Amino acid sequence: MSSKPYTLRWGILAFTKDLLKDPQTRDVSDIHHEVVAAASSSSESRAQKFLEECGVPSSSNAKAYGSYKELVSNPDVDIIYVATPHSHHFQNTMLCLEAGKNVLCEKAFTVNAAQAKLLVEKAKEKGVFLMEAVWIRFFPLCRELRNMVTEGKIGTVHRVFADLSFGEDVEKAWGTKHRMVNMDLAGGAMLDLGIYSITWVFQFLYHLQPASSRQPPSVMSSISKYAKTGCDEKTSMTFTFPPSKASSEGAPGSVETHGIATTNMRVSYDPDRKNTAGPAIRIQGTKGEIQVFGPAYRPTRYRLIPAVPEGGDKGDFEFTDVTRDIPGHGMFWEADECARCLRDGKKESEGMGWEESVVIMEAMDAVRKQNGLVYPERIESTEYPLQGI
Numbered sequence: 001m002s003s004k005p006y007t008l009r010w011g012i013l014a015f016t017k018d019l020l021k022d023p024q025t026r027d028v029s030d031i032h033h034e035v036v037a038a039a040s041s042s043s044e045s046r047a048q049k050f051l052e053e054c055g056v057p058s059s060s061n062a063k064a065y066g067s068y069k070e071l072v073s074n075p076d077v078d079i080i081y082v083a084t085p086h087s088h089h090f091q092n093t094m095l096c097l098e099a100g101k102n103v104l105c106e107k108a109f110t111v112n113a114a115q116a117k118l119l120v121e122k123a124k125e126k127g128v129f130l131m132e133a134v135w136i137r138f139f140p141l142c143r144e145l146r147n148m149v150t151e152g153k154i155g156t157v158h159r160v161f162a163d164l165s166f167g168e169d170v171e172k173a174w175g176t177k178h179r180m181v182n183m184d185l186a187g188g189a190m191l192d193l194g195i196y197s198i199t200w201v202f203q204f205l206y207h208l209q210p211a212s213s214r215q216p217p218s219v220m221s222s223i224s225k226y227a228k229t230g231c232d233e234k235t236s237m238t239f240t241f242p243p244s245k246a247s248s249e250g251a252p253g254s255v256e257t258h259g260i261a262t263t264n265m266r267v268s269y270d271p272d273r274k275n276t277a278g279p280a281i282r283i284q285g286t287k288g289e290i291q292v293f294g295p296a297y298r299p300t301r302y303r304l305i306p307a308v309p310e311g312g313d314k315g316d317f318e319f320t321d322v323t324r325d326i327p328g329h330g331m332f333w334e335a336d337e338c339a340r341c342l343r344d345g346k347k348e349s350e351g352m353g354w355e356e357s358v359v360i361m362e363a364m365d366a367v368r369k370q371n372g373l374v375y376p377e378r379i380e381s382t383e384y385p386l387q388g389i
Contacts, residue, residue: 005023005029005030005031005032006030006031006032006339006340006342006343007032007033007034008031008032008033008034008078008079008335008338008339008342008343009034009035009036009076009077009078009079010033010034010035010036010037010077010078010079010080010081010335011035011036011037011038011039011071011072011074011077011079011080011081011101012035012037012038012039012050012051012054012080012081012083013038013039013068013071013080013081013082013083013084013092013096014040014050014081014082014083014084015050015053015054015083016035016054016081016083016331017054017328017329017331018055018328018329018330018331018332019033019035019054019081019331019332019335020033020034020035020054020055020056021055021327021328021332023332023336025327025328026327026328026332026333028336030340031336031339031340031343033332033335033339034060035051035054035056035062036060036061036062036063036074036076036077037062037063037064037065037071037074037076037077038050038051038054038056038062038063038064038065038071039064039065039066039067039068039070039071040064040065040066041067041068042066043066044064044065044066045064045066046066047064047065047066048064050064051064068092068095069095072095072096072098072099072101073099077101078101078102078342079101079102079103079104079129079338079342080096080101080102080103080104081103081104081106081133081335082096082103082104082105082106083106083133084106085179085185085186086106086108086110086111086185086186086191086192087111087184087185087186087375087379087389088185088379088389089105089106089108089109089110089111089115090110090111090115090118090119090382090384091384091385091386091389092105093105093110093119093130094118094119094122094384094385095385097119097122097123097126097128097130098122098126100126100128101128102128102129102130102338102342103123103128103129103130103131104131104133104334104335104338105119105130105131105132105133106132106133107132107133107134107195107199108186108191108192108195108361108364109132109357109360109361110361111186111191111375111379111380112361112365112380113358113361113362113364113365114382115361115382116357116358116361117358118382118384120354120357120358123347123348123354124347127347128347129338129341129342129346129347129348130347130348130354131334131337131338131341131348131349131352132352132357133334134199134334134352135297135330135331135333135334136196136199136296136297136298136299137199137203137334137351137352138333138334138336138337138351139299139324139326139330139333140324140333141299141300141302141324142203142299144324145204145283145290145292145302146203146204146207146208148290148304149204149208149252149283149285149290150208150251150252152250152251152287153285153287153288153304153317154283154284154285154286154287154288154289154290154304155250155285155286155287155288155307155316156250156251156254156255156285156286157204157205157252157257157283157284157285158255158257158258158284158285158286159257159258159259159260159282159284160200160201160204160205160257160258160259160260160281160282160283160284161260161281161282161284162196162197162198162199162200162201162259162260162261162262162280162281162282162296163197163261163262163263163264163269163280163281163296164193164194164196164197164263164269164280164295164296164297165189165193165234165262165263165264165265165266165267165268165269166193166264166265166268167266167267167268167271168265168266170226170233170265170266171228175228176228176229179192180192180265181226181228181229181231181233182229182231183229183230183231183375183376184376184378184379185379186375186379187229187231188226188231188232188233188235188373189231189232189233189234189235189263189264189265190223190232190235190263190364190367190368191364193263193265194235194237194261194262194263194364195360195364196263196295196296196297197237197261197262197263197296198237198239198261198360198363198364199296199360200261200281200292200296201239201259201260201261202239202259202356202359202360204252204259204283205217205239205241205252205253205257205259206241206356206359207356208252208253209241209244209246209247209252209253210244210246210247210253211353211355212246213244213245213246213247213253214244214253215241215242215244216359216362216363217239217240217241217242217259217363218239218240218242219237219238219239219240219363219366219367219370220237220238220240220370221235221236221237221238221366221367221370221371222235222236222371223235223367223368223370223371223373225373226265230373231373232371232373233264233265233266234263234264234265234266235262235263235264235367235371236260236261236262237259237260237261237262237363237367238258238259238260239258239259239260239261239363240256240257240258241253241256241257241258241259242256243255243256269295269296270295275293275294278291278293279291279292279293279303280292280293280294280295280296280299281296281299285307286307287306287307287315287316287317288304288305288306288307288315288316288317289304289305289307290302290303290304290305291303291305298326298329298330300323300324300325300326301321301322301323301324302321302322302324303319303320303321303322304317304318304319304320304322305319306318306319337349337351337352
């Protein structure tokens with residue numbers, strides 16, 4: 001392998017944070033990122049502002065475009081980051097894939113599973129890389145915790161709790177037009193906030209199972225809707241994952257498990273902003289549990305709590321409280337994953353594969369169906385292209 005870092009040239013369809021932060025600040029030496037183009041659907045000047053906000057040097061030859069079609073036609077772009085509202089992911093990503101571009105598409109991947117499946121089919125047809133941008137999957141902290149569970153540190157995992165909720169005066173903060181509550185933009189708690197709660201559940205109760213035998217969970221849920229727009233303002237979900245026949249005793253997937261994922265716009269997981277309320281995530285096993293603090297979208301601290309048997313005085317490991325600082329915002333780790341996949345000739349990431357993205361979309365479809373949450377036909381559509389999106 002060459003000692004020279006692999007350079008990945010990015011086109012930005014919307015905006016990104018800290019992509020250009022020096023990789024050495026996170027002990028990475030094999031990858032280098034460049035932003036060579038950005039596009040806005042409204043104007044070239046807005047795209048130029050994106051480039052400036054992304055930290056692209058004024059001396060670079062980065063291009064600013066006033067249309068997405070111009071961006072996907074740029075031969076210098078290796079991969080495009082799609083960070084438009086959920087409502088536009090299907091159309092925008094399909095545009096990129098049709099042009100033969102590799103794509104990192106923000107979560108929620110699409111509005112529904114049918115759209116997600118078509119994107120995967122198109123990526124296969126075009127022979128390009130595609131990944132849902134579930135950035136926390138690639139945090140070193142999350143990798144560390146997944147390894148602990150795989151190695152049996154906390155025994156057989158039976159249950160995961162995860163919450164991401166913001167305590168907002170919804171009417172005052174977001175009204176009816178803000179993307180968080182606007183049905184035309186696929187607004188609502190689940191697709192924007194709840195996707196993180198769901199991600200924590202899936203990465204421990206589904207992702208760690210043998211891929212050849214894992215099965216989608218059954219779903220039970222409840223939604224309360226925001227009266228002014230009809231989007232979900234609070235959503236609670238219980239996922240029951242069947243055991244995997246390929247899992248050995250005690251390993252991830254060896255028993256039926258429950259994942260409880262919640263999200264809410266009106267009450268917060270951290271009401272005093274001091275973590276007084278406790279962990280946002282709890283991963284519970286027979287030998288103890290892992291508690292994760294901080295927002296579910298950017299965790300920096302966890303605890304290991306041993307289970308002490310009745311009449312005993314010690315668990316299988318010591319109580320531990322660990323902080324893992326992030327040298328920036330943290331979105332660069334998923335970008336590094338994209339670069340390594342492309343360098344190594346991979347079309348999908350093992351950390352966030354196509355099948356799992358589709359299964360998660362199917363689970364959210366089930367939640368919406370159980371509670372009568374339907375978005376406008378135009379953004380639920382699988383027709384491509386649609387004008388105006």
